[in-house]
Amino acid sequence: MKKILVVDDASFQRTMIIRIIQKAGFENEVLEAVDGEAAIQVLGTNFRNIGLVLCDWNMPRMTGLEFIEGVAKVPSVANIPIVMVTALWTGEKIKAAYAAHSNLAGYVKKPFTPDQLKTVIEPILQRQN
Amino acid sequence: MELNDMIKTALRESVHEAMTTLFSMTPQITEMELDLSREYTLICSLGMVGRVEGNILITFTGEHACCIVAKMLDMEIRGFTPDVSDGVCEFLNMIGGGMKTRLAVLNHDFDINIPLVVEGNSLNFFQRKDMSVIHTGFTCKDFGFETIVIFKLHEEGTQPKKQALPKSNVDTAGMLNRLIKDDSPNA
Numbered sequence: 001m002k003k004i005l006v007v008d009d010a011s012f013q014r015t016m017i018i019r020i021i022q023k024a025g026f027e028n029e030v031l032e033a034v035d036g037e038a039a040i041q042v043l044g045t046n047f048r049n050i051g052l053v054l055c056d057w058n059m060p061r062m063t064g065l066e067f068i069e070g071v072a073k074v075p076s077v078a079n080i081p082i083v084m085v086t087a088l089w090t091g092e093k094i095k096a097a098y099a100a101h102s103n104l105a106g107y108v109k110k111p112f113t114p115d116q117l118k119t120v121i122e123p124i125l126q127r128q129n
Numbered sequence: 130m131e132l133n134d135m136i137k138t139a140l141r142e143s144v145h146e147a148m149t150t151l152f153s154m155t156p157q158i159t160e161m162e163l164d165l166s167r168e169y170t171l172i173c174s175l176g177m178v179g180r181v182e183g184n185i186l187i188t189f190t191g192e193h194a195c196c197i198v199a200k201m202l203d204m205e206i207r208g209f210t211p212d213v214s215d216g217v218c219e220f221l222n223m224i225g226g227g228m229k230t231r232l233a234v235l236n237h238d239f240d241i242n243i244p245l246v247v248e249g250n251s252l253n254f255f256q257r258k259d260m261s262v263i264h265t266g267f268t269c270k271d272f273g274f275e276t277i278v279i280f281k282l283h284e285e286g287t288q289p290k291k292q293a294l295p296k297s298n299v300d301t302a303g304m305l306n307r308l309i310k311d312d313s314p315n316a
């Protein structure tokens with residue numbers, strides 16, 4: 001079963017997302033990263049086993065946008081589904097995200113209900129599993 | 130629309146969105162007169178820098194803070210823990226982010242910084258004379274809190290300069306390629 005990588009500098013936000021995933025019944029192991037730079041390490045060393053990345057935008061050291069831009073350039077990981085989970089939901093930001101990574105799998109706006117997150121990630125995880 | 134009204138509307142809409150989304154609850158709103166003699170035990174503060182400058186404060190009792198965070202995590206919470214502190218910061222972050230987005234559309238943009246929580250007894254705050262204040266109470270079936278928005282508007286062109294976030298100088302693709310190569314059987 002593929003793993004899920006959650007990238008967010010707020011530990012509470014990561015905890016919330018993980019609880020939603022678990023309560024929704026997904027048994028995938030969840031890996032965590034505190035920002036884009038940490039996510040590179042986790043993704044680079046686990047790329048064969050990661051089936052989904054949930055990524056925040058505003059993070060120290062490396063933003064979510066910079067992270068997905070780099071991921072899109074590496075064939076081994078470019079097709080791993082990435083869903084942006086962020087409060088920055090202006091049209092301009094959404095456009096920038098898709099420009100950085102044209103295969104972005106989705107966009108979830110904070111605050112979100114458990115069902116809103118589940119609706120986006122369920123089809124992705126079902127395909128992976 | 131006057132700035133006061135824009136901020137009031139942005140605040141109410143953001144709180145409404147956060148509470149209906151996170152808790153499926155519609156808040157009742159009470160406009161309040163600022164009373165500097167009021168004492169609080171928990172204050173969470175978020176700074177605003179930009180055309181609109183100031184702070185967004187949210188105050189709770191410890192009990193209501195625990196209640197809010199327990200609902201956010203859908204688990205039981207006993208006592209004021211680092212999780213509760215993180216949780217109220219996240220709650221305020223959502224409200225601040227919502228206000229930022231709404232006011233940016235009206236050309237009154239600002240950046241927000243990392244929220245701060247102060248817990249204690251008999252906490253007061255003092256209003257600066259050059260700043261305006263909006264004090265609002267929000268209640269629902271299970272908890273309540275107050276928000277205090279302290280702000281001033283800079284004339285266009287006179288606001289503090291926005292510090293652009295430095296771009297990371299990490300070569301993401303290069304690093305990923307190296308890690309992936311190290312992982313290959315022939316590495």
